[in-house]
Amino acid sequence: MRCDVVAVGTELLLGQITDTNSQWLGEQLAAVGINSLLQVKVGDNHARVVALLARVLADADAVIVCGGLGPTHDDLTREAIAAVMGVELQHNEQVADVIREMFASRGRRMPENNLRQAQVPTGATIISQTRGTAPGLICPVRIDGVEKVIYAVPGVPHEMKDMVERAVLPDLLARSGEAGVIISRTLRTWGESESGLNERLDPVIDRLEAVGNPTLAFLASGWEGLKVRLTAKAATEAAARELLGTWEGEARALIDETVFGVDDETMESVVLQLLRDRGLSLGLAESVTGGLVAGRITNVPGASDVFRGSIVSYASSVKFDLLGVPAGPVVSETAAAAMARGVQRLLHCDVALALTGVAGPAEQDGMPVGTLCVAVAIGPEVHTRTLRMPGQREQMRQMSVISALDLLRRTLLAS
C-alpha cells in the first residue's frame, strides 16, 4: 500500500510557513507500515493541483491532500478533487447545518462563503468536523481501471491530525486489508543515547521485526528526551491496547530506568507531579541555564501549587552575596550545594535544585565547556553530581535543563 502526500498552499511555496503536516503524516504512515514515496507542496492553482493529483495517483494507491478546504475563493481542493474524480460538487445540507450551528454557538454570524465548505464531490464520504468548520473528505476515484482514494483534510495541524487518526488511517488500513484500529504508545526516556537504547532493545526489536506488529521507532526530540514509540494495529481497540501493553512490558523490562514518562508527559510535568504527590515545594538556583529551568517548569499550567521561584545567579557576586556560596570556584559541586541551600533559605522551599556550569565560548575556573555541576537538596540532605554535556552554548544549556530535572526526578524516587 502506497499513500503519497500533497500539501496545498501558495504560502508554503513562498516559505511563509513550514509544512510540518507532511512530516507528521510520514511518521504516522511509516508507523502502520504504509509507504509514502512522494510528498509534494503545490500552490493554490486549480490546474496544477488537478494535474498533480492525477500524476501522483498514477503511481500511488492513495493520496492525502492537506489544506485548501477553507471558505475563500483560493481554497480549491474540493473543486480539484471533483475534477480528478470526473464528478460534480453537491451541496450537503447536513454539513451546512453543522457549520451554521458552530457559528451560532459562538454567537457569530456565518458569512455566506462558508457554505462553500458544504460542497462535496459526488460519491465522497464526509469526515465529520469536530473542530474548525471544514469537514474532511474520503473520495474514491478510478484511475486506469483501478480503485484508488483521495483523502482531503484541513491544513490546520490539530484539525488535520484529528481527522487522520480518526478516519484516514483506519480507512487506509481497511483498504489494505489490515485491521481497523491503530494505537501508539510513546515511552519517553532520558539518560541513554539513541544507539545505546537501540542496543539494549535489540532482543525486542528482533522479535518485533519477526511478527511485524507492533512497530517500534526511535524519535530524537532534543531536550524533550528520546522517544521510543510502539504502534499496534488490531481489529478492536481492546486488542490493540492489549498488544501494546504486552510489548510495552517487554520493552520496559530492558530500559525501564530510563523511562521518565509516557505519551504527552514531559520531564517537567513528571517532576512537578512527584513533588505534588509528596507535598513538597520546589525552588531553583540557576547559573549556566540562566532561567531556562524555571521557564520550562512554569510552562506547565498549575505549576504554582509546587513551584516557588528561582534565583538566577548569573554573576558570581550574586552567588556569594545573596546565596551564600563560599569563596572559591563557582563551577563546583561545593558551589552547587551552597546555591541549593541558599535557595531553601531564601525561598522557604522543601526541595531545591541548583545548576552551575560552563556553556562557553571559553572554559571557566579551569573547567571545560560542557561541565555541569548539579545539586539536589531535599530537606536537610544534599546530593551533588558533575556531568558533561554535549554541544555548543544553546544545546549545552538545553541538555543541562533536562539532565538536571532528571537527576531531581531520580533523587525524589529514591528518597
Next chain:
Amino acid sequence: MRCDVVAVGTELLLGQITDTNSQWLGEQLAAVGINSLLQVKVGDNHARVVALLARVLADADAVIVCGGLGPTHDDLTREAIAAVMGVELQHNEQVADVIREMFASRGRRMPENNLRQAQVPTGATIISQTRGTAPGLICPVRIDGVEKVIYAVPGVPHEMKDMVERAVLPDLLARSGEAGVIISRTLRTWGESESGLNERLDPVIDRLEAVGNPTLAFLASGWEGLKVRLTAKAATEAAARELLGTWEGEARALIDETVFGVDDETMESVVLQLLRDRGLSLGLAESVTGGLVAGRITNVPGASDVFRGSIVSYASSVKFDLLGVPAGPVVSETAAAAMARGVQRLLHCDVALALTGVAGPAEQDGMPVGTLCVAVAIGPEVHTRTLRMPGQREQMRQMSVISALDLLRRTLLAS
C-alpha cells in the same frame, strides 16, 4: 523563470527530520522574483529520483536538488543527475584534493568512499565546498530541445545556504537575464501588527511594486518580532548596497520607531548592547514569564558582562518576603515597581526590569488572562506600564518577554 525544488532523503519521507530547506529556498526564490511552483520530497531511490527530475524539468526551467551528495552508497544524487543528463560521472582530481586536504587538516584519515564525492557528471560545473566535504554542482541539461539546469546542493542547511547564496541564485539570475548580485536587509520591528506595518509602509510598497527592485516582504517570527525584508538585485555589490540603502531609508522614514535592529540582531542582543554602551548592569524580577526573559538574555554569548541575574518570584510570598512587594494585588504596576526596586537592592544592579501578569488558564486578582504589568527601574527612576498580551499561556508568556524587553529598550533610549 521557474525553479522547482526537490529534497532527497528517505528520512524526510519517514518524518524523522523536517524539510526546512525547501521553505528557505522558497523564501529566497520569491525574494528575487523566481517562481517555485512545486517542491517535492523523495526517498533515496535512483529510479524515482531520475523519474522525478525528468518530470519536474518538463515544466520548470530549473530545479534545485537538496541532499544525497554524501559519501555513502545511499547518496545517489550525482548518479541520478548524470542519468537525466545522459552522461557519465567523471573523477575530478581537484575536488578529490580538496577533500583529502580537509581530512588532513583535521588530522583524520579519509575513508576511501569519500572519493565518491569527487565524482562529477560530464559537463557539470563545480560549486566549491567551503564547509563540509561535498561540492555543489551546476548541471546544464537539454530537455525536449530546451536548455535547462539542475543545481545540486548538500542537505545540511548551512552548507546548502552558503552555496545557494554564493552560486545558485546568481547563476539563476544570469540565466533569466537578470543582474548578478542579490543582497537582503532585514529590519526587525516590534510594537506594530503586520497589517499596521503594511498600512504605514503602503506608499513605499506601491513605489517598489512599480519599480520591481528591491522587493519587500513581511515575515512574522513570533517572539523574535516582525521582520521587514528588502532584497535588491544589481550588477555589482556596491550598486545593490546603494539601492538597499536608499530604500531602507525610505522605509525607515515611515516606521523607524518600530525598528529595534537589523539582520541578525535580536531584541536581547540590542538591549544588552545599549546597557553595555552606557556601562549599566541589569537585573530582572520575573513572575508571569517565570525565567524566560533571563533564559533569553543569557543565550547571548557575553551577556555576563552586563547581566547580574533574576529573581523568579513565582509564589506571591516570595514577592512579599524577598522582594518587599507591599501587601495587595500582585498583578499591578505597584507590585511591578516594588519588584524592580527589590531586585536593584538584592542584586546590586543599576537597571531592573520586572514583569508580573496573568498567563491563565484563569484570571487573577480580577485581572483578565493576558494582563502584563512591567516596571523599568533606572537608578532612582521607575517607569511602569500595563499591557494586554494576546494568545494562550505559552504565546502570552513569549509575547510578554519581547514586549517587556522592548519597553526597556525604549526607556533606555529615552533616558
